[in-house]
Amino acid sequence: MxxxxxxxxxxxxxxxxALDRINLTVKDGQFVSIIGASGCGKxxxxxxxxxxxxxxxxxxxxxxxxxxxxxxDIGMMFQQATLLPWRTALENVLLPIEIRDxxxxxxxxxxxxxxxxxxxxxxxFEKAYPGELSGGMAQRVAICRMLxxxxxxxxxxxxxxxxxxxxRERMNEELQRICTERQATAFMVTHSIAEAVFLGDALxxxxxxxxxIVEVVPIDIPRPREFSVTTEPHFGEIVQHVRSxxxxxxxx
Amino acid sequence: xxTRATExxxxxxxxxxVYEERVSLLDRVPRVVWLVGLGLAGLGVWQGIVALxxxxxxxxxxxxxxxxxxxxxxxxxxxxxxxxxxxWLTTQEVVWGFLAASALGFALGVVVGETKFxxxxxxxxxxxxxxLPKVAFAPVFVAWLGFGINSKVVMATFIAxxxxxxxxxxxxxxxxxxxxxxxxxxxASRWQTLRKLKLPGALPFIFAGLKTASVFAVxxxxxxxxxGGGGGLGELVRLSSxxxxxxxxxxxxxxxxxxxLALFAIVGWIERRIVFWHRADPSDVVSA
Numbered sequence: 001m002x003x004x005x006x007x008x009x010x011x012x013x014x015x016x017x018a019l020d021r022i023n024l025t026v027k028d029g030q031f032v033s034i035i036g037a038s039g040c041g042k043x044x045x046x047x048x049x050x051x052x053x054x055x056x057x058x059x060x061x062x063x064x065x066x067x068x069x070x071x072x073d074i075g076m077m078f079q080q081a082t083l084l085p086w087r088t089a090l091e092n093v094l095l096p097i098e099i100r101d102x103x104x105x106x107x108x109x110x111x112x113x114x115x116x117x118x119x120x121x122x123x124x125f126e127k128a129y130p131g132e133l134s135g136g137m138a139q140r141v142a143i144c145r146m147l148x149x150x151x152x153x154x155x156x157x158x159x160x161x162x163x164x165x166x167x168r169e170r171m172n173e174e175l176q177r178i179c180t181e182r183q184a185t186a187f188m189v190t191h192s193i194a195e196a197v198f199l200g201d202a203l204x205x206x207x208x209x210x211x212x213i214v215e216v217v218p219i220d221i222p223r224p225r226e227f228s229v230t231t232e233p234h235f236g237e238i239v240q241h242v243r244s245x246x247x248x249x250x251x252x
Numbered sequence: 253x254x255t256r257a258t259e260x261x262x263x264x265x266x267x268x269x270v271y272e273e274r275v276s277l278l279d280r281v282p283r284v285v286w287l288v289g290l291g292l293a294g295l296g297v298w299q300g301i302v303a304l305x306x307x308x309x310x311x312x313x314x315x316x317x318x319x320x321x322x323x324x325x326x327x328x329x330x331x332x333x334x335x336x337x338x339x340w341l342t343t344q345e346v347v348w349g350f351l352a353a354s355a356l357g358f359a360l361g362v363v364v365g366e367t368k369f370x371x372x373x374x375x376x377x378x379x380x381x382x383x384l385p386k387v388a389f390a391p392v393f394v395a396w397l398g399f400g401i402n403s404k405v406v407m408a409t410f411i412a413x414x415x416x417x418x419x420x421x422x423x424x425x426x427x428x429x430x431x432x433x434x435x436x437x438x439x440a441s442r443w444q445t446l447r448k449l450k451l452p453g454a455l456p457f458i459f460a461g462l463k464t465a466s467v468f469a470v471x472x473x474x475x476x477x478x479x480g481g482g483g484g485l486g487e488l489v490r491l492s493s494x495x496x497x498x499x500x501x502x503x504x505x506x507x508x509x510x511x512x513l514a515l516f517a518i519v520g521w522i523e524r525r526i527v528f529w530h531r532a533d534p535s536d537v538v539s540a
Contacts, residue, residue, distance in 0.1 A: 050437050070439045082431040085529040086452050099440045099448070131529055 041211025349408020357416020365421030419461030423454025
């Protein structure tokens with residue numbers, strides 16, 4: 001379980017009040033999306049949760065222990081696949097193990113990496129270099145790299161923001177399938193309301209300056225969801241509701 | 253000239269306007285024709301100036317005489333004459349100067365690019381240093397190190413190492429911010445981040461710096477030879493020009509540029525083997 005307690009962040013240098021008393025809980029196996037206008041501090045929140053920057057006050061608890069720095073049980077993914085172009089897909093997937101336990105340990109886990117690549121439909125691409133992969137394929141490799149250390153929580157920073165719409169839809173379905181299969185606990189920052197609603201069990205709406213959670217929207221659409229669900233009236237209602245909350249947040 | 257539109261659409265009248273694809277002249281003619289053509293044009297202008305006697309033949313020998321001198325110098329080099337000796341000496345100066353400049357430039361580049369101290373304290377001095385007219389230091393090195401090869405190697409290093417520093421530092425700074433964050437989130441140490449992310453990512457930049465250094469090293473060695481005497485092609489150039497043998501000067505400069513080009517090509521060859529994931533830069537005419 002991931003808990004954020006009374007978390008505030010003020011950047012001393014330029015006196016920006018980025019986050020204001022954020023409280024939230026992500027239960028085990030739950031997928032939570034967070035959405036807000038750009039500059040609302042959601043990326044800051046994600047970085048604090050990942051232990052990359054310290055909060056000004058409050059704390060983050062992962063499985064009961066406070067996050068006081070980068071932790072190996074946290075998996076991260078960014079808008080860009082951030083693959084190393086001089087490493088094959090397989091070597092990229094093994095990178096976190098190589099960093100944590102050395103090259104030998106990474107080599108010993110090759111089978112697992114191959115299996116993960118197969119899971120995301122990249123069997124046969126183990127030896128391909130990132131330059132030979134499409135944007136969607138590269139993000140799949142990034143998913144495998146995140147999963148290989150079997151993290152307790154996945155932190156996703158606009159993971160598909162750089163992909164075209166069609167690829168993005170497919171990747172959303174894929175991510176949902178993987179998260180359901182592994183009962184992953186995930187926290188995703190996104191700009192896309194549809195993506196947030198499609199993937200999330202719950203959706204946090206954030207307002208800007210200072211970043212505050214203005215509403216928690218439970219998403220009761222049954223799983224597994226297919227992308228056709230996005231055209232159903234109930235999905236539309238939720239999207240509409242979130243949109244109205246976002247507009248409200250902007251007026252504040 | 254194309255009649256494609258009328259062929260694919262028989263219903264169109266013969267005199268209907270056709271939207272023709274225009275292929276530029278540059279694309280229709282093979283590249284090598286342009287390359288050789290421009291070279292020949294340059295030679296033509298040179299020959300024209302000489303033939304019209306716009307200058308004295310002593311001051312500007314024609315292409316034919318220069319070519320003759322290049323050939324006879326080649327003979328001297330092959331038979332191990334005094335030019336061969338000079339060429340060998342200069343080549344050693346250039347290679348040692350280049351290697352020293354690469355090592356020094358890389359080391360300082362890592363300090364400047366990777367440490368706060370390097371950025372704050374070292375870099376300003378390096379920038380000030382780079383603004384110095386470095387050639388003016390040649391007599392100093394001769395005074396310190398004598399007329400032998402050492403003063404020339406140091407001169408070549410001195411002139412060539414700065415671009416390696418700048419490019420190495422720029423390469424290290426070019427690491428993608430998200431990837432750096434990913435490495436931090438994976439708990440990578442500073443050394444791991446440097447070795448597995450920043451240094452490989454900096455290689456295209458470092459090689460660009462090395463290529464610049466390979467050319468600068470020749471300049472440094474020749475300047476050292478001019479001003480510090482002793483031997484080498486630079487010394488021969490100086491003597492030949494004092495004797496107003498400009499054709500020989502040209503021939504010697506030709507062989508000097510061969511040294512620089514050879515080193516440049518070797519660096520480029522190594523780069524293409526190591527930095528396989530990165531597109532070569534436009535100056536790389538060999539692989540184009």
